[in-house]
Structure formats: C-alpha cells, structure tokens
Amino acid sequence: MYDTITTKPQKYSYDSISALIDSLDDASVKFNKDGTMLKTGSYNHVRLFLTQGMLAVNFNPNKIINGTNEIDAPISSLNDVLTSLEDWLGIDLHNAPVSRLDFGKTIAVCEKPHKYIELLAHCSRAKKSCYENETLVFANGIKKIMFYDKGLEIEAKKIELFTSTARSQFIKV
Amino acid sequence: MKQKKSNYLPQLQGLNLLRFEVQLKKQLKQTLKVPELTAVMLTDPLIIKKITTLWQNSYLNIHKVVRPQASIDCSDTKNFTMSLANHGIEALGIDAVLSHIGSKSEDLSGMQRYRLMQKLFKITSFKTDRSTQVLLDELSEKIQWIAANAA
Numbered sequence: 001m002y003d004t005i006t007t008k009p010q011k012y013s014y015d016s017i018s019a020l021i022d023s024l025d026d027a028s029v030k031f032n033k034d035g036t037m038l039k040t041g042s043y044n045h046v047r048l049f050l051t052q053g054m055l056a057v058n059f060n061p062n063k064i065i066n067g068t069n070e071i072d073a074p075i076s077s078l079n080d081v082l083t084s085l086e087d088w089l090g091i092d093l094h095n096a097p098v099s100r101l102d103f104g105k106t107i108a109v110c111e112k113p114h115k116y117i118e119l120l121a122h123c124s125r126a127k128k129s130c131y132e133n134e135t136l137v138f139a140n141g142i143k144k145i146m147f148y149d150k151g152l153e154i155e156a157k158k159i160e161l162f163t164s165t166a167r168s169q170f171i172k173v
Numbered sequence: 174m175k176q177k178k179s180n181y182l183p184q185l186q187g188l189n190l191l192r193f194e195v196q197l198k199k200q201l202k203q204t205l206k207v208p209e210l211t212a213v214m215l216t217d218p219l220i221i222k223k224i225t226t227l228w229q230n231s232y233l234n235i236h237k238v239v240r241p242q243a244s245i246d247c248s249d250t251k252n253f254t255m256s257l258a259n260h261g262i263e264a265l266g267i268d269a270v271l272s273h274i275g276s277k278s279e280d281l282s283g284m285q286r287y288r289l290m291q292k293l294f295k296i297t298s299f300k301t302d303r304s305t306q307v308l309l310d311e312l313s314e315k316i317q318w319i320a321a322n323a324a
Contacts, residue, residue: 007212145235146194
C-alpha cells in the first residue's frame with residue numbers, strides 16, 4: 001500500500017551523513033536560493049537530502065524489498081526496512097516524523113485503464129490535469145490524487161532501458 | 174526462437190493495470206487526525222485503517238460521468254428534458270462544461286457555482302449507459318475490497 005515515504009529524523013550527525021552521501025555514486029551538491037548547501041545522493045531506492053538544518057530520508061519500502069511497486073510487500077515489513085535503513089545511516093528512523101506519504105495500489109482491471117480514467121470528471125477543491133488521457137491528476141496544496149496506466153509506465157521503462165543500453169553501446173564503439 | 178524480453182512481472186503479464194495513488198505532502202497530522210506521525214506508526218493498524226479509508230474516500234469523492242443511455246426517455250417532460258441535457262453534456266464534453274463554469278467564477282457566487290455543479294452531476298447521472306456504469310461498479314468494488322483487506 002505504501003509508496004514513497006519521506007521522514008525527517010531529528011537527531012543525526014551532519015558530518016557522518018555528509019560523508020555517507022559523498023560516498024554514493026550519484027552524490028551531488030546544489031545551492032538553494034538562500035545560499036544554503038543541499039547535498040543529495042541515492043542508493044537502492046533510498047534518497048537522502050541534507051542541509052545544515054535538515055535531513056530528509058526518502059524511500060519506497062516496496063521498491064527496497066521487491067525492486068518494484070507493482071506488487072506490495074506486507075505492511076509489517078516496513079519495520080524491517082526501517083531497521084536496515086537505521087543500520088545503514090546510524091540514526092533512529094522509527095521515531096522520525098513523516099513529512100510526506102504516498103500510498104497506492106496497482107489494480108488489475110477488465111478494460112484498458114484509460115476507459116476508467118475518462119469517467120472521472122471532477123473533484124471538489126482540486127485542480128484537474130489530464131495527460132494524453134492516460135494520467136489523471138486531481139491536486140490541491142495538501143493532497144494529490146493520481147490515476148495512470150501502470151502497463152504504459154512499465155513499457156516506458158523498457159524503452160528507457162533500451163535507449164540507455166543502446167547509448168552505452170554507442171559510447172563503447 | 175528467441176523469446177521477447179518483458180519488463181512485466183510474470184504474474185502481471187497480459188493484465189490491464191490501473192495505478193491509483195494518493196500523495197500527502199502537507200498537513201499529514203491534520204489530514205489523518207493524529208497528534209503526531211512517525212515512521213513506526215505507519216505499521217499501526219489504526220493508522221493503516223485511516224490511510225486506507227482516506228485512499229478509498231479520495232476515489233468516492235470524485236464525481237464520475239457515465240455516458241447517457243442511447244435512447245431518449247420520452248416517458249414525461251422532465252425525463253425528456255434531463256435525457257436531452259445529458260446528451261448535450263456528452264456532446265460538449267464534461268471538461269468543457271466544467272471549464273465554462275470555472276471561467277465564469279468572477280460572475281458567480283460560490284453558492285451559485287455549487288448549485289450549477291450539483292445540477293450538472295444530477296443530469297449526468299440520469300439514465301446512464303450500462304456499459305460505463307459496469308466499469309465504475311467494477312472499480313468501486315475493487316477499491317472497496319483493497320481498502321477492507323489492506324492491513
């Protein structure tokens with residue numbers, strides 16, 4: 001059921017988390033508009049965001065356990081995910097406040113998903129956006145509701161994978 | 174012959190997959206009506222129940238549009254008018270009608286807009302096409318089942 005979860009642990013060592021991010025392959029540093037430095041890095045479906053005053057740990061339990069969110073891991077396995085993240089980061093995550101929570105489910109339906117999507121017309125106090133009749137979003141400042149064709153996303157990933165493989169082969173040549 | 178590679182998990186092969194997600198980015202505690210929300214609380218059955226109810230309600234609160242019945246109801250004047258109005262909305266497209274109401278937001282009070290929307294959804298739910306109603310019933314049943322069995 002859970003998709004992306006973002007927690008903001010209160011107690012952590014800036015230096016040790018900073019060193020950990022530096023060791024990640026995709027570590028990067030950006031500067032916010034107010035001049036503060038933002039370090040980010042990800043590993044195995046976990047993304048870390050670090051500034052002088054804040055650490056955010058963004059992760060998807062299903063992707064950590066199954067490598068995909070197409071099938072759900074049991075909710076009880078979230079405890080194991082938190083424990084393994086705590087071991088990796090060396091901080092308490094169980095009691096960290098949650099600042100963002102995505103939850104959803106992939107539903108096997110009888111007809112093509114766009115046939116259901118086009119029947120969803122309006123949601124009070126939310127702005128509707130529809131992309132090519134395949135992704136529907138109702139959003140306001142607090143909540144975002146999304147419907148999309150998961151099969152198309154899987155196919156798109158295949159194309160992306162193919163393109164990146166082709167690109168790396170091209171570079172090798 | 175070499176088999177075509179697939180990104181689908183074997184159990185999902187050949188299925189039509191609709192993803193329904195809700196993202197909470199702000200005011201999580203207020204939305205879930207809890208004094209605090211920590212990571213470990215996400216395994217608490219009470220919190221799971223609140224989240225699945227919120228997920229299900231997010232779907233239920235969406236106004237659905239089903240296509241009008243092919244035949245026009247001539248049984249009485251009211252039904253005849255509603256039937257024609259429903260076909261009119263279908264021809265214009267619900268999004269165009271909603272957008273038209275939205276564009277008049279400066280001329281209309283909140284209450285007037287609300288009444289127009291209520292009227293619109295009353296018309297679009299009048300004598301609807303069975304095949305589209307079947308799709309909505311199927312989705313509602315599946316969402317209800319998932320919410321009831323989430324924990």
